[in-house]
Amino acid sequence: MAEPERATHQGGESLLFLTDEQLRQGIEAMFFAYRGFTADPDRILEEHDYGRAHHRALHFIHCAPSTTVKNLLAILGVTKQSLNRVLRRLIADGLVESRVGRADKRERHLHLTEAGRALEQQLSDAQRARMRKAYRDAGPEAVAGFRTVLEAMMDSEQRRQYHGMRNGRA
Amino acid sequence: MAEPERATHQGGESLLFLTDEQLRQGIEAMFFAYRGFTADPDRILEEHDYGRAHHRALHFIHCAPSTTVKNLLAILGVTKQSLNRVLRRLIADGLVESRVGRADKRERHLHLTEAGRALEQQLSDAQRARMRKAYRDAGPEAVAGFRTVLEAMMDSEQRRQYHGMRNGRA
DNA sequence: CTTGGAATGTCAACAAAGCTGACTTAAAGT
DNA sequence: ACTTTAAGTCAGCTTTGTTGACATTCCAAG
Numbered sequence: 001m002a003e004p005e006r007a008t009h010q011g012g013e014s015l016l017f018l019t020d021e022q023l024r025q026g027i028e029a030m031f032f033a034y035r036g037f038t039a040d041p042d043r044i045l046e047e048h049d050y051g052r053a054h055h056r057a058l059h060f061i062h063c064a065p066s067t068t069v070k071n072l073l074a075i076l077g078v079t080k081q082s083l084n085r086v087l088r089r090l091i092a093d094g095l096v097e098s099r100v101g102r103a104d105k106r107e108r109h110l111h112l113t114e115a116g117r118a119l120e121q122q123l124s125d126a127q128r129a130r131m132r133k134a135y136r137d138a139g140p141e142a143v144a145g146f147r148t149v150l151e152a153m154m155d156s157e158q159r160r161q162y163h164g165m166r167n168g169r170a
Numbered sequence: 171m172a173e174p175e176r177a178t179h180q181g182g183e184s185l186l187f188l189t190d191e192q193l194r195q196g197i198e199a200m201f202f203a204y205r206g207f208t209a210d211p212d213r214i215l216e217e218h219d220y221g222r223a224h225h226r227a228l229h230f231i232h233c234a235p236s237t238t239v240k241n242l243l244a245i246l247g248v249t250k251q252s253l254n255r256v257l258r259r260l261i262a263d264g265l266v267e268s269r270v271g272r273a274d275k276r277e278r279h280l281h282l283t284e285a286g287r288a289l290e291q292q293l294s295d296a297q298r299a300r301m302r303k304a305y306r307d308a309g310p311e312a313v314a315g316f317r318t319v320l321e322a323m324m325d326s327e328q329r330r331q332y333h334g335m336r337n338g339r340a
Numbered sequence: 341c342t343t344g345g346a347a348t349g350t351c352a353a354c355a356a357a358g359c360t361g362a363c364t365t366a367a368a369g370t
Numbered sequence: 371a372c373t374t375t376a377a378g379t380c381a382g383c384t385t386t387g388t389t390g391a392c393a394t395t396c397c398a399a400g
Contacts, residue, residue, distance in 0.1 A: 016306050023298040024233070026305070026317070027207075028335065031226075032328040033320040034204050035247070037197075049386055056201075063194070069349065077205065082387050084350065092260035106348040106395045128193040135196070136186050138315065145308065145315020147196070150203040152304035158202040165198065223357060239377060252358050254378065276367050276376040 040126035048119070053078075053086045058112065058120045061096060063165060066109045068101070075161055095119060194261045210296035218289070223248075223256045228282065231266060233335060236279040238271070245331055265289060 001151050041055050060075050061067060069087070087110070090096040095116035114122060133151035135143050151159060211225055230245050231237060239257070240275060243250055257280075260266040265286035270279035282290060305313050 016310060018302050018305055020294075020298060023305075024294070026301050026313075027229075027294070027297055028233075028332060029317060029320040029324075030204070030207055033323040034200070034331045035329055036324040037200055039325065047385095053386060055242040059197075063198075070347085078386085081351085081389080082351070085386075088350085089189045101348095104348085104396070106351070111395065124190075124194070124197070127197055128190060130323065131193045131196050132188050134319050135188055135193075137322040138319040140186060141311070142315035142318040143196075145312030146319035147199060148312040149304050149316035150199040152307040153203040153300065154199075154206040155209065158206055162198060162202045221356060242373090248357090249359060249378085250377075251360085255357075258378090271376095274368075274376080276365095278377065 028134070036130065037127070040130055041123045044123055044126055050089075051086075053082075054090060055123055057086050057090060058116060058122065060093065061110045061112055062117070062120045062124075065111055066099075068107045068109060070107070072110065084109070090116070190233075200275075206300065207297070210300055211293045214293055214296060224260060225293055227253070227256050227260060227264065228286060228293065231282055232287070232290045232294075235281055238277045238279060242278070242280065245335070252265045260286070 038052065042052065045051060045055055056076055057072065060072060064071070064075075069080065069083065073083055076083060087096065087098070091098055093115075094113055097111045097113050097116075098108045099111065101109055138146070151162075154162060208222065212222065215221060215225055226246055227242065230242060234241070234245075239250065239253070243253055246253060247322070257266065257268075261268055263285075263286055264283055267281045267283050267286075268278045269281065321332075324332060
């Protein structure tokens with residue numbers, strides 16, 4: 001039912017024939033899937049008058065507690081001024097706490113408050129629910145392939161951040 | 171090397187154990203991959219002082235030539251005021267042509283000009299190059315899985331558009 | 341110790357691209 | 371004749387990106 005590409009010798013990974021049309025399908029699939037991927041959290045965010053930028057900040061502060069602003073900037077790939085606006089609002093609303101660094105007082109270490117953790121949970125529950133459903137519908141082998149292709153699609157710096165996130169210190 | 175999830179009985183597709191952490195990894199992979207996915211065209215667009223909105227318009231006009239404005243609105247999921255701003259500029263710059271419908275003169279049918287086709291090619295070449303590399307690195311089975319999961323991640327309306335795009339008339 | 345530069349973060353102003361609402365024009369449908 | 375539909379326009383707002391200017395802090399060279 002899928003039949004998304006053809007190999008000259010099936011399984012041969014270097015002799016893979018990929019027509020422009022097949023690649024275009026992949027591009028559109030990515031476009032539509034990403035829309036689905038963000039749809040559920042977007043609905044929740046709208047109720048609170050937040051945007052995707054706030055979601056991303058909450059997500060990564062949750063995953064790397066006590067991270068600095070500089071660090072977050074590197075992960076999100078935006079300017080610090082842009083991030084600051086989002087952060088200021090989250091702090092004003094009592095979702096994020098900014099603590100002056102002990103070792104280096106220039107740094108601000110970011111933490112979620114109880115309310116912040118609650119919203120982050122709510123958002124990521126919604127997103128995980130869709131992810132879980134997609135994974136279940138697709139099956140384990142498909143998931144493995146999905147992850148492999150996604151990783152190959154990142155560029156090396158992003159891949160570094162992606163792995164750094166999961167293992168070592170932020 | 172991947173080991174992205176675990177099944178209680180391997181291969182069993184309804185009894186799939188998915189921890190929050192595993193799903194979070196999927197979410198982040200999607201985030202970083204989408205960034206990679208748009209990075210190359212973004213660079214080209216910047217030179218021409220266009221944004222992603224212009225890219226999307228060019229892409230879908232290319233794929234569904236002679237599509238109407240209404241149709242494009244449905245695909246892109248934005249308001250006509252927003253699309254119109256983008257379209258007006260593309261027409262003024264001579265990349266897109268708007269022809270009054272023959273059967274229904276209220277409709278405007280959109281076509282790429284020679285220059286429009288050229289830029290669309292340039293953009294999609296860049297995006298396809300990354301896609302092709304990711305597909306090659308990952309191998310055919312991974313690609314099949316990738317496509318399966320992406321499709322499962324769309325919601326039904328998007329999936330309908332996605333398939334409608336490829337087969338029937340727009 | 342002082343001082344000058346680098347690092348970190350904040351504030352102000354601006355641009356792109358989304359949104360809503362109100363309106364016009366032209367063509368179709370009934 | 372009246373209503374509906376397709377497209378376009380104008381005005382104004384929001385989110386989220388940008389650059390420029392600035393304050394604070396740290397550190398290392400003199």
